[in-house]
Amino acid sequence: VTKAPVKQRTNVAIVGLGRMGALHARNLATTPATRLVYVVDEQSELANRIAAELDSKCSNKLDVVLADPAIEAVVIASPSRMHLRMVSSALAAGKHVFCEKPLALTPEDIRQLLTQARATRRLVQVGFHRRFDPDWMAARERLRAGELGRPYLFRSTLREREPPSAGYIASAGSFFADFTIHDLDAARWLLGEEIVEVQAFAAALSDPRFELPASPDQVVVVVRFAGGALGVIDNSRTAGYGYECAGEVLGERATARIGERQTRHNVELLTRRGAMRDYQLEFHERFAAAYRAEIEHFVGAVRGRLEAEATGEDALAALELAIAADRSLNACRPVTVDAVRRVKEADAV
Numbered sequence: 001v002t003k004a005p006v007k008q009r010t011n012v013a014i015v016g017l018g019r020m021g022a023l024h025a026r027n028l029a030t031t032p033a034t035r036l037v038y039v040v041d042e043q044s045e046l047a048n049r050i051a052a053e054l055d056s057k058c059s060n061k062l063d064v065v066l067a068d069p070a071i072e073a074v075v076i077a078s079p080s081r082m083h084l085r086m087v088s089s090a091l092a093a094g095k096h097v098f099c100e101k102p103l104a105l106t107p108e109d110i111r112q113l114l115t116q117a118r119a120t121r122r123l124v125q126v127g128f129h130r131r132f133d134p135d136w137m138a139a140r141e142r143l144r145a146g147e148l149g150r151p152y153l154f155r156s157t158l159r160e161r162e163p164p165s166a167g168y169i170a171s172a173g174s175f176f177a178d179f180t181i182h183d184l185d186a187a188r189w190l191l192g193e194e195i196v197e198v199q200a201f202a203a204a205l206s207d208p209r210f211e212l213p214a215s216p217d218q219v220v221v222v223v224r225f226a227g228g229a230l231g232v233i234d235n236s237r238t239a240g241y242g243y244e245c246a247g248e249v250l251g252e253r254a255t256a257r258i259g260e261r262q263t264r265h266n267v268e269l270l271t272r273r274g275a276m277r278d279y280q281l282e283f284h285e286r287f288a289a290a291y292r293a294e295i296e297h298f299v300g301a302v303r304g305r306l307e308a309e310a311t312g313e314d315a316l317a318a319l320e321l322a323i324a325a326d327r328s329l330n331a332c333r334p335v336t337v338d339a340v341r342r343v344k345e346a347d348a349v
């Protein structure tokens with residue numbers, strides 16, 4: 001990778017070096033416009049190993065790194081329950097923030113962070129990577145260009161091969177806030193419309209550690225958009241065959257299908273018993289380009305070269321929809337969401 005001259009690079013630190021953070025760290029280390037100065041994880045050995053690999057400094061305490069005035073921006077990929085405290089500390093220290101989803105676990109907490117970001121004039125970008133995926137972007141451009149006509153139906157599928165660890169699930173917030181939030185954001189972003197009604201269905205089928213209503217493993221969410229279109233989101237934590245993220249917009253004039261074939265390569269194995277394809281297994285594979293692009297975008301926005309995208313306001317909107325889905329599941333009925341996306345309890349139980 002050809003790096004920009006040192007002086008022109010944005011000095012960045014990253015906290016949390018697990019499944020997602022290690023990937024972001026490697027992208028930060030190889031993005032021309034950044035200098036990865038610190039990697040931080042409470043597991044010192046992990047931080048040491050990644051620091052050595054990426055030629056950066058390491059620490060097991062975010063606060064030490066935040067005190068360094070040379071750091072301009074912080075990438076936060078710690079467990080979701082820690083986001084509020086870490087984002088707030090980073091903003092208070094005058095750093096720009098890229099944070100994995102969800103930005104925080106309640107709308108009140110996100111509002112507090114937004115107020116803080118406005119007061120300190122710092123940027124907050126959230127890890128809604130689908131906005132940076134070439135396939136989803138191409139479908140959105142077609143819709144924007146009028147090629148699909150009026151959208152009638154949106155569909156989004158997100159499935160993982162096997163569930164993350166019990167520890168991850170315990171600190172991730174609700175299923176909707178952790179998982180469906182990607183589809184809810186993609187829905188708003190792709191159609192360019194707000195969602196006004198949500199109804200959620202869920203099941204816990206694969207393992208005794210999943211249970212309703214708090215911790216499902218299979219979910220379907222039906223949504224209605226402000227312009228009248230309907231949407232269906234299906235999610236599974238236990239797809240078995242691989243990681244899959246696919247979507248569709250059925251429109252008046254044309255239908256756009258996104259990511260139908262997510263295979264590792266273009267080889268199909270034909271046998272007497274049938275055809276086989278190597279499906280991608282993990283999110284790292286499916287979204288490698290998007291994860292890199294979102295970080296590059298963040299740095300471009302910090303530098304003032306690009307418009308902010310996947311903002312704190314988007315994080316708030318998506319979380320409010322996730323909460324509406326949770327309420328719908330608990331109350332076994334549709335829940336309407338008003339124009340400012342506040343969940344209405346008009347017909348509360």
Ligand SMILES: NC(=O)c1ccc[n+]([C@@H]2O[C@H](COP(=O)([O-])OP(=O)(O)OC[C@H]3O[C@@H](n4cnc5c(N)ncnc54)[C@H](O)[C@@H]3O)[C@@H](O)[C@H]2O)c1
Nearest residue numbers: 016017018019020021041042043077078079080100101127
């Ligand atoms: N956008 C996506 O596709 C995607 C995919 C997976 C996870 N995520 C998000 O990324 C975040 C991290 O998820 P993950 O799967 O990488 O989790 P993980 O458990 O694999 O990693 C979390 C890391 O944070 C470290 N950590 C915990 N507490 C810390 C502290 N106080 N200080 C410093 N480090 C600390 C842990 O040691 C661990 O290495 C979550 O918010 C999750 O929602 C996003």
